[in-house]
Amino acid sequence: MTDNVYSTICPGCNFGCGLYIRENGALEVDFRKSSPANAGKLCRFGMSLPKIFAPIRPMVDGKETTLEEAAKEAAKRISASKGSVGFLSLGNTTSEELLAIQKIAESSLYTGMVAGLPEDTYQTLNIGIPYSEIEAAKHIVLFMDPYEQYPLIVRRLLFAKNKGAKISAVWWKDLPLADENIRPLDVSKLALSKDSLIIADYNPLSDTEQVKSVLALAKNAGARITFLKPFANSTGAYLMAKGIKQKSISQLVEDINNGAIKTLFCLESDPSALFPSETLAKLSNLIIQAGQQPSSKANIVIANEPLYKKKGTLINNEGRAQSLGCAGTDGLDALGIIAGAKFDFDTLNESVKKAIGITTVDEFTIPKYDRPAYGAIQASIKSLDTKTALVSVYNPFMWSGLADDNDFVELNQRSVQALKLMKGATVKISSNGSAIEKKFRVAPVQDNILLAGKRFGIEKGIITPVELSR
Amino acid sequence: MQKGEMYVGWSTKEEVRKRGGSGGLVTSMLAAALEKKLVDAVVVLKKINEFEAVPIITSDVNEVLNSAGSLHSVPSHFAKLIANRNLKVALPAKGCDVRGIIEQGKRNAINLDNTFIVGLNCGGSMHPVVTREMLEVMYKIKPEDVHGEEIEKGKLIFETKDGKEHAITIDELEEKGFGRRESCRYCTIKVPNNSDIACGNWGVTGDLVGKATFVEINSEKGAKLLQNAIDAGYVQVQKPDDKGIAMRGKIKGVMEELGKKWKGKIFVPIETGRLEYFRKELEHCIDCGACKTVCPTCSCGDISKCTQYHSRGDAYKMSMYHLVRFLHLADACIGCGQCSDVCPVDIPLTRLYRRFANPVQEQLKYEPGMDMQKPPYFEVKLNE
Numbered sequence: 001m002t003d004n005v006y007s008t009i010c011p012g013c014n015f016g017c018g019l020y021i022r023e024n025g026a027l028e029v030d031f032r033k034s035s036p037a038n039a040g041k042l043c044r045f046g047m048s049l050p051k052i053f054a055p056i057r058p059m060v061d062g063k064e065t066t067l068e069e070a071a072k073e074a075a076k077r078i079s080a081s082k083g084s085v086g087f088l089s090l091g092n093t094t095s096e097e098l099l100a101i102q103k104i105a106e107s108s109l110y111t112g113m114v115a116g117l118p119e120d121t122y123q124t125l126n127i128g129i130p131y132s133e134i135e136a137a138k139h140i141v142l143f144m145d146p147y148e149q150y151p152l153i154v155r156r157l158l159f160a161k162n163k164g165a166k167i168s169a170v171w172w173k174d175l176p177l178a179d180e181n182i183r184p185l186d187v188s189k190l191a192l193s194k195d196s197l198i199i200a201d202y203n204p205l206s207d208t209e210q211v212k213s214v215l216a217l218a219k220n221a222g223a224r225i226t227f228l229k230p231f232a233n234s235t236g237a238y239l240m241a242k243g244i245k246q247k248s249i250s251q252l253v254e255d256i257n258n259g260a261i262k263t264l265f266c267l268e269s270d271p272s273a274l275f276p277s278e279t280l281a282k283l284s285n286l287i288i289q290a291g292q293q294p295s296s297k298a299n300i301v302i303a304n305e306p307l308y309k310k311k312g313t314l315i316n317n318e319g320r321a322q323s324l325g326c327a328g329t330d331g332l333d334a335l336g337i338i339a340g341a342k343f344d345f346d347t348l349n350e351s352v353k354k355a356i357g358i359t360t361v362d363e364f365t366i367p368k369y370d371r372p373a374y375g376a377i378q379a380s381i382k383s384l385d386t387k388t389a390l391v392s393v394y395n396p397f398m399w400s401g402l403a404d405d406n407d408f409v410e411l412n413q414r415s416v417q418a419l420k421l422m423k424g425a426t427v428k429i430s431s432n433g434s435a436i437e438k439k440f441r442v443a444p445v446q447d448n449i450l451l452a453g454k455r456f457g458i459e460k461g462i463i464t465p466v467e468l469s470r
Numbered sequence: 471m472q473k474g475e476m477y478v479g480w481s482t483k484e485e486v487r488k489r490g491g492s493g494g495l496v497t498s499m500l501a502a503a504l505e506k507k508l509v510d511a512v513v514v515l516k517k518i519n520e521f522e523a524v525p526i527i528t529s530d531v532n533e534v535l536n537s538a539g540s541l542h543s544v545p546s547h548f549a550k551l552i553a554n555r556n557l558k559v560a561l562p563a564k565g566c567d568v569r570g571i572i573e574q575g576k577r578n579a580i581n582l583d584n585t586f587i588v589g590l591n592c593g594g595s596m597h598p599v600v601t602r603e604m605l606e607v608m609y610k611i612k613p614e615d616v617h618g619e620e621i622e623k624g625k626l627i628f629e630t631k632d633g634k635e636h637a638i639t640i641d642e643l644e645e646k647g648f649g650r651r652e653s654c655r656y657c658t659i660k661v662p663n664n665s666d667i668a669c670g671n672w673g674v675t676g677d678l679v680g681k682a683t684f685v686e687i688n689s690e691k692g693a694k695l696l697q698n699a700i701d702a703g704y705v706q707v708q709k710p711d712d713k714g715i716a717m718r719g720k721i722k723g724v725m726e727e728l729g730k731k732w733k734g735k736i737f738v739p740i741e742t743g744r745l746e747y748f749r750k751e752l753e754h755c756i757d758c759g760a761c762k763t764v765c766p767t768c769s770c771g772d773i774s775k776c777t778q779y780h781s782r783g784d785a786y787k788m789s790m791y792h793l794v795r796f797l798h799l800a801d802a803c804i805g806c807g808q809c810s811d812v813c814p815v816d817i818p819l820t821r822l823y824r825r826f827a828n829p830v831q832e833q834l835k836y837e838p839g840m841d842m843q844k845p846p847y848f849e850v851k852l853n854e
Contacts, residue, residue, distance in 0.1 A: 034522035034598035408783035
């Protein structure tokens with residue numbers, strides 16, 4: 001008997017948190033305290049990983065099969081649908097697999113990029129600054145909720161604050177660590193300087209104008225800006241696909257809706273978190289290759305090993321290359337079956353290192369990246385054209401279909417009193433003829449705003465006009 | 471051999487002597503226990519580098535013989551690792567490991583009759599990320615160049631690959647915010663006499679310094695473990711000299727006094743605003759539950775009062791989760807520091823738990839994990 005212990009990286013977001021997964025009958029999380037990104041610390045999602053890594057089985061049209069047979073059937077259907085196949089890869093897997101799928105997808109690769117952003121901002125959007133620079137900043141401006149969205153950044157912010165940094169939050173509710181809380185619609189009150197560092201969230205569902213507006217704020221003030229991203233290898237996905245033709249999620253939704261894409265192959269990407277169910281229903285074939293249970297109902301499931309058993313390279317928000325210290329290449333082999341040619345791991349690994357400009361993967365050294373300035377940006381901030389709105393806040397649970405305890409909304413005390421809501425009861429939320437009832441938590445949220453860390457099915461984007469009643 | 475006897479011993483295997491700390495006695499004793507089927511499994515640290523090792527449970531004698539020696543920058547804890555696994559196991563254990571194992575035993579999660587605890591003298595451990603930074607800032611050496619480490623006469627010494635030694639006093643390191651984890655500074659269990667057999671280099675004298683381990687037998691199981699290793703030809707022992715025994719007692723005393731001083735320094739009484747102090751410290755909590763998961767004295771599992779009374783939807787100024795844990799840990803906290811280590815928002819949780827535990831444990835004259843005394847909160851007697 002010897003324990004199987006895997007040194008791995010959490011797939012919850014692109015923070016790059018190291019941990020061990022221990023196979024001890026059931027799976028257990030163990031803390032890898034030497035990990036440079038997180039010092040062994042994990043958020044609520046990281047602590048839930050044994051649930052997300054529950055075993056899955058290869059399936060074809062609802063029948064269980066082998067990984068190889070599932071991949072062969074996928075290859076057959078992709079070949080038969082030539083011209084109407086899309087390949088979706090958000091970056092939740094190794095850089096080596098991301099290079100492999102590019103070769104298969106050719107011009108039909110859809111990624112987590114957001115449409116409508118200037119090309120000269122891509123590097124800024126996709127490669128963050130080292131966390132040590134956040135700790136050394138004098139003025140930090142948050143366009144996100146660090147506690148809910150990227151919890152491991154909180155300790156870096158507190159470190160900076162203890163060293164004298166001022167923290168401003170441009171957010172829908174007051175954040176305990178902020179010295180100054182500004183509501184998003186009052187952003188004109190924000191004073192920025194060259195000493196300011198803006199931290200924002202960039203994910204496939206980000207609002208183009210909102211992203212442009214924070215980029216413009218930084219540009220106009222000469223402030224630094226960095227984005228945090230949602231997938232284990234978001235930064236790697238950008239670096240590996242640099243210069244490759246790729247399309248956005250919004251383009252994919254359009255292409256499926258107009259019938260241009262009828263077969264969709266998803267590599268470690270669960271489309272149900274991104275698309276309306278009516279869009280998914282238009283597909284003739286949904287093929288998902290994954291190491292964790294997808295929440296979408298797929299025609300073919302190519303169940304490869306979970307991330308913690310994979311061999312390969314991830315690149316975190318800081319641009320830090322991290323090696324998954326395991327041996328699994330099932331995913332790469334399955335991609336080989338689809339491509340009709342075996343992918344050699346070592347060759348791909350060399351290409352990955354070349355793309356980053358390194359010769360060895362050393363998690364303790366962050367490679368140097370160009371940080372080119374981007375041009376002036378025109379952004380139009382939309383006013384809130386509704387009296388009351390539900391704001392959906394991204395968090396790692398949303399992408400994975402994992403059950404969470406975020407089943408409530410936050411609203412402020414004035415709203416609770418105005419609606420005469422009772423402690424322990426629910427609030428009725430109506431939108432476009434749909435209505436749901438949710439528990440609520442009293443929090444220092446902006447008037448007439450409901451915040452939710454979970455999607456309830458009535459959302460129309462990030463901000464949904466709603467009506468409230470008891 | 472019997473309880474109370476002391477020896478100085480070393481491994482008979484040259485490779486183990488070279489790799490292991492202080493003559494490789496502990497490694498050899500564990501390997502012998504496995505080979506002679508005294509136990510079914512052994513816990514060892516599988517070394518990745520000078521700052522990382524992962525604890526594993528193994529039945530492979532070679533894995534034990536190849537395991538890491540002393541690593542001060544690997545603040546792991548073994549109690550939860552062996553809990554609820556129904557193993558006949560031997561394992562090395564710092565004072566806090568021993569205390570956690572005994573508390574799990576009281577909660578029926580570990581069968582102590584089947585658990586051979588090899589206690590390791592411990593002056594404290596360091597967080598690996600802090601150690602790396604300390605090496606660059608204080609020692610001006612690259613962590614990758616470090617070959618070995620030792621604590622001697624109040625100094626933390628790193629040996630680099632070029633054979634040079636780099637020493638700074640622990641006092642100086644800790645003044646600058648480096649050095650040992652906070653909980654280790656005020657820990658007073660330096661020689662784990664609560665284990666079956668206590669091992670360490672304090673008390674080794676003359677030519678044997680660095681080449682042997684001082685051993686004190688604390689239980690019948692401890693005697694059995696050592697005798698088994700001698701009978702198997704893995705270990706040789708001799709009686710310690712009086713000078714060594716005196717020296718060991720002196721070091722132990724000095725270290726314990728230092729721990730008490732740190733305790734006074736850290737736990738300055740909060741005269742006013744006690745509630746606000748705790749509320750402020752906890753305001754960044756993200757409800758990850760890592761502090762409970764890692765806690766070596768908690769054996770409640772997923773369904774427990776602290777989680778059942780708490781909901782993320784509550785808007786209390788201080789969560790029921792923490793309030794229940796403060797209460798539960800008042801008689802159970804062993805001050806191991808694991809909760810502070812893993813807290814993602816750096817709440818000094820051990821310090822907060824000890825704020826409750828120090829007065830409660832002092833008043834009830836109860837030290838968890840030191841013996842099999844029933845925890846006071848297991849049996850509350852009401853005065854009529």
